[in-house]
Amino acid sequence: MSDAIPGPDGALRCPWGLSTEDYVAYHDGEWGRPVHGDDALFERLCLEAFQSGLSWITILRRREGFRSAFSGFKIDAVAEFTDADRERLLADEGIIRNRAKVDATLANARVLADWPEGELDRLIWSFAPDAATRPAPRTLTDVPAVTDESTALSKTLKKRGLRFIGPTTAYALMQACGLVNDHLADCVAREASGAPGRG
Numbered sequence: 001m002s003d004a005i006p007g008p009d010g011a012l013r014c015p016w017g018l019s020t021e022d023y024v025a026y027h028d029g030e031w032g033r034p035v036h037g038d039d040a041l042f043e044r045l046c047l048e049a050f051q052s053g054l055s056w057i058t059i060l061r062r063r064e065g066f067r068s069a070f071s072g073f074k075i076d077a078v079a080e081f082t083d084a085d086r087e088r089l090l091a092d093e094g095i096i097r098n099r100a101k102v103d104a105t106l107a108n109a110r111v112l113a114d115w116p117e118g119e120l121d122r123l124i125w126s127f128a129p130d131a132a133t134r135p136a137p138r139t140l141t142d143v144p145a146v147t148d149e150s151t152a153l154s155k156t157l158k159k160r161g162l163r164f165i166g167p168t169t170a171y172a173l174m175q176a177c178g179l180v181n182d183h184l185a186d187c188v189a190r191e192a193s194g195a196p197g198r199g
Contacts, residue, residue: 003139004186011188015140022060032193034178038120041177042112043073046105048173049164050096058096065094070105078109104164111161123160127153128179136185143182146171 004012007024017027035041047066051059059066069092071077081089089095089102112120127149137143150171157165165173175182183190 001139002184002186004184007188012184012186013189014184014187017187017189020057022057026060028189028192031176032178032181032183032189035176036121036125038112038115038118039072039074041120041124042075042078042109043067044173044177045108045162045165046070046073048169048176049104050098050101051172052101052164052166052169054096062095065092069095075109075112078106079113081106081109101164108162108164123156124153124173124177125179127156127174131181134180136190137182138185140184144171147174147180149179150174 002012003015005015005018007013007018013024014027017023017031035044047059047063050066067073069089086102086106090097090099129147129149146167150173151167153174154165154167154170157170174180178193181190181193183193
């Protein structure tokens with residue numbers, strides 16, 4: 001049994017990746033592909049936090065608005081945001097105007113600005129599980145929402161001063177950034193992702 005379903009081109013994909021046109025492009029070209037670089041991972045951390053309690057499509061369709069509002073998620077730039085910037089963000093209809101999430105993003109940037117270059121990348125990727133221990137999921141029920149690794153990653157980031165990164169958000173980050181490969185076994189994007197976890 002497999003939950004993968006054919007898309008318009010006949011190729012099998014994860015069902016969620018066919019639910020909207022936006023998702024097709026994201027699923028095929030981004031989700032599950034390895035992401036490196038402190039600023040790039042900071043962006044993913046922030047967007048996953050903003051997604052908490054919402055559908056990912058809500059964030060995906062506002063991603064360019066987020067990038068514009070948060071100076072391209074350059075850690076050093078966001079760390080310098082002022083109270084005036086905070087008020088600007090809370091009035092910006094191009095993003096999710098959640099006060100706690102905005103405040104967490106600004107606070108996290110200030111913490112990360114003090115880290116050595118490359119440390120966020122190294123820390124996050126140190127929690128990537130051994131691909132050999134992760135058989136390819138065949139159905140959606142085979143895909144977890146939380147793992148031991150995501151729980152440990154969440155605890156470590158919190159201990160280092162970061163906010164709004166629980167185990168579920170941490171696992172969504174791991175999926176999106178290629179630390180795990182949760183494309184279904186029959187999904188056309190699984191091998192193309194180049195991510196660990198082939199089964």
